[in-house]
Amino acid sequence: MERRLTFSQKVALGFLLVVVVALAIAGVAVLALRETVAGKDEIIELATRRLVNAERLNAMSFRKAAEARAYLMTNDARYLDAMRTARSEMRRVLDELRGQQHDESLRPMLDDVARVEEEHGTAVDRILADAPREKLEVSAARLEREVRPLRERLNAAVDGYIARQRELLEARRRQSSEAAADASRIVVVLSVAGVALAAALALLLGRMLSRQIAGAVRHVETSSAELKAAAGQQATGAKQQASAMAEITTTINELLATSRQISGSAQRVASIASDTASAARAGDHAVQRSQEAVGGIRRQVELIVDHMLDLGRKSQHIGGVVEIINELAEQTNILAINATIEAAGAGESGKRFQVVAEEIRKLADRVAGSTKDIRSLVDEVRAAVNTTVMATESGSKAAEAGARQFAELAAAFSQIARLVGSTTDSAREIELSTKQQATAVEQVNEAIANVAQATREAEASSGQSLQTASELATMSRDLARLVQKRDAA
Amino acid sequence: MLEGTVEALRAAFDAAFAAPPAGARRDLVPLLVIRAGGEAIAVRVLETAGLLPARLIVPAPSRRPEVLGVCGHRGAVLPVFSLARLLGVADGGEPPRWMLLAGREEERVALAFDVLDGHVLVAPSALQRAAGQGPGHLAEIAELGGAGRPVVSIPSVLRAITEHRRGE
Known part of the structure; x- marks a missing residue:
């Protein structure tokens, strides 16, 4: 109690x-x-x-x-x-x-x-x-x-x-x-x-x-000692904090400069994006014109393909005729050989016929050689036609692919125009945000300056606290001596 | 180039009428260059009785593997033999495209073969007797294009057919 x-x-x-x-x-x-x-x-x-x-x-x-x-x-x-x-x-x-x-x-x-x-x-x-x-x-x-x-x-x-x-x-x-x-x-x-x-x-x-x-x-002695140590640590911390605040201030200033640079860059980006949007729209128009031209090329290529296919079909007809000629030549050759055989079997009277038969056989051989050349030429023509058809079909496909790619390119240009518009808006937002950020950074800088001032004051206050703790320790020792004297008395 | 060819053809044709009738060169031997069962061979044209395409061969039963069947030719039915099998060479597997007529009219046979490479005229010096006994029907070697090609003896083939028939 x-x-x-x-x-x-x-x-x-x-x-x-x-x-x-x-x-x-x-x-x-x-x-x-x-x-x-x-x-x-x-x-x-x-x-x-x-x-x-x-x-x-x-x-x-x-x-x-x-x-x-x-x-x-x-x-x-x-x-x-x-x-x-x-x-x-x-x-x-x-x-x-x-x-x-x-x-x-x-x-x-x-x-x-x-x-x-x-x-x-x-x-x-x-x-x-x-x-x-x-x-x-x-x-x-x-x-x-x-x-x-x-x-x-x-x-x-x-x-x-x-x-x-x-x-x-x-x-x-x-x-x-x-x-x-x-x-x-x-x-x-x-x-x-x-x-x-x-x-x-x-x-x-x-x-x-x-x-x-x-x-x-x-307790006061202990507390004053602890307070003294804490005040010392606080003073050290306040000094470090003041140093850190100085570094933060420098960094904030750099950040402020960077924000201003970003703002300028964003402004330039917005300008460039606006120019790019104009260019993209012009590109879109050019692509649409090119798409129409590609459509014309495609129609011409289809016409060429039709002609080439017709040429291929006619080459096939030529090949068929050549086959007939070849067949005729072969049959002629066989007939000539048989005529030679028959002429040889006819004895002396067949000699003249044998000559004619030999001429016929040679002619048939030549016809066969010519038909072989014609067949080769027709084959080459057909191969060329096929190659041309394939090339033109490839060209047609390429034209179609080009048309599709032009359509995709047009869509891409439209998308680019939209994206560039979005980029412009974003760049403007970035510019505005960066300006706001710069303003905020200035406010932060000012607040940091205030904090630095408060830190310096805290440092001074820590020194004062240290001194007060020392005085308190002295007073507590004096008081302890007084109390101990009284107790001894 | 084609115009030159036409001109050459026309000149040769005209020359045939322009030259005197000297007749066929009897010193040149006409040969048919053929292939039977993949074997490149030659046949003396004048040993045959004719050449015709093997369009329709009706298979006929026979104990002889060389017999392919029969065919009709100018109102007569002729037995068709595989020249490759007669020469002891395996068939190519494909139906033959050509037939040689051989033998007298009453014993005429058809010898079927695969490929007709062409008709050539060679000097008699280009024909050499085959060394040794040979395969039997190939008694000569013709020098064609720097390479030797066996020449089938049609009379030998006909004898073999006839002897076989008589043996039956």
């Missing part, structure tokens, strides 16, 4: 206990003072009002006697009225004293004074009533004789009362002094107890707090 209280709570608790003790002392002192004041007030009351009233009784007694004698001597009614006033005043004082009286021992004395005063008044009234009829000397003698003892008794009663009152006053004064002395002793004892309690609390709090402060100081 004690460990859960904080330092300020413990100090506040100690001060609270001291304040409670001080309040107790103050309460006791206030009570004692109040009692003392009450005693003193009572003494003052006794000394002022009751004692004064008692003295006033004495004075009224003397005044009443004096006024009575003045009346006897002058017979003036004003002295009689004054005597009666003094008498009534004395009775009022007596009544007031009776009302104020708390001591039972004084009440019989006041009754005795009232009774004597009554007797004295009665005696004075009786003499004063007879005074107009008697002589002054008689009245004086009666007054001396009848009233004097009563007046002396009255004075004695009043003096007794005053004396008793003084005794009571003295007793009350002593009682009040003793009460004040008792209160003083209680206050002293309580003060001593409070001082002892405060000293004990101070010692307890001091030890407790010394332990805690010593522990805290050790």
Whole structure:
């Protein structure tokens, strides 16, 4: 429970206990003072009002006697009225004293004074009533004789009362002094107890707090050392960060320059792409014209192929005719051979026919040779026709392929035009994006500059933290020495 | 070039009528250059009775492997023999395209062969007797184009056919 209280709570608790003790002392002192004041007030009351009233009784007694004698001597009614006033005043004082009286021992004395005063008044009234009829000397003698003892008794009663009152006053004064002395002793004892309690609390709090402060100081020492190391690392890191920020700034500047170069390049690319789109459209028109020309070539090639095929067919006819001629020549040759044989079998008459047959056979041989040449030529023509047909067909196919390729080329040109348009748009977007990027890079550069400034400030702050950590370590060592000295003491 | 050939043909034709009738040169020997069963041979034209294409040969049963069948020629039915088989050479496998007529009219036979290379006239000096016994029917060697070609003796072939027939 004690460990859960904080330092300020413990100090506040100690001060609270001291304040409670001080309040107790103050309460006791206030009570004692109040009692003392009450005693003193009572003494003052006794000394002022009751004692004064008692003295006033004495004075009224003397005044009443004096006024009575003045009346006897002058017979003036004003002295009689004054005597009666003094008498009534004395009775009022007596009544007031009776009302104020708390001591039972004084009440019989006041009754005795009232009774004597009554007797004295009665005696004075009786003499004063007879005074107009008697002589002054008689009245004086009666007054001396009848009233004097009563007046002396009255004075004695009043003096007794005053004396008793003084005794009571003295007793009350002593009682009040003793009460004040008792209160003083209680206050002293309580003060001593409070001082002892405060000293004990101070010692307890001091030890407790010394332990805690010593522990805290050790923590502070450790923490200050760690803080110092961290501040050193932070300073080093801040320096490295500042260096890195400088490099980043350089890189960002290079990036900014590169972005501007890219922007310029993108602008040039957009311009070139626009020119390329125009060229692609022109190429598209040229390709369409070329495609039409290729279509014409294709038709011409097909016509050539038809002619060549016709030529091939006619060559076949020629070959067929040549075959007939060859067959005829061969048959002629055979007939000539047979004629030679028959002529030889005819003897001498067949010799001339044998000559003719030989001529016929030679002619047939020549015809066969010529037909062989013709066949060779026809074969060559047919081969040439076939080659030409194949070449023209290849040309036709090539023309078709060329037409297809031209169509594909036209489509490719159209696609190129579209793609170049897209490229133009993309290049413009790249240009715009690069400009935005350049703007962003400038903002980043500015932010980097701010960060660099913050880093320099952090570096300075780290130095300050390092210094503060050093000072904190020194302070903690001083505090530790203080605490250790106190513990040693 | 063709015009020159035409001119040459025309000149030769005209020359044939212009020259005196000296008759056939009897010192030259006409030969038929043929191939039978892949064998290049020659035949004296005057030993034969005619040459004709072997268009229709009707197969006929025979115990002789040389007999290919019969054919009709000018109202007569002639036996057709394979010249290659008669010479002891294997056939080429293809039907023969030509036939030689040989023998007297009453014993005439047809000798079928494959290829007719041509008709040539050679000097008698170009014909040499074959050295040794030879294969039998090839008694001469003709010098044609720098190469020797056996010349089939048709009378020998006919004798062989006739002897065989008589032997049956």
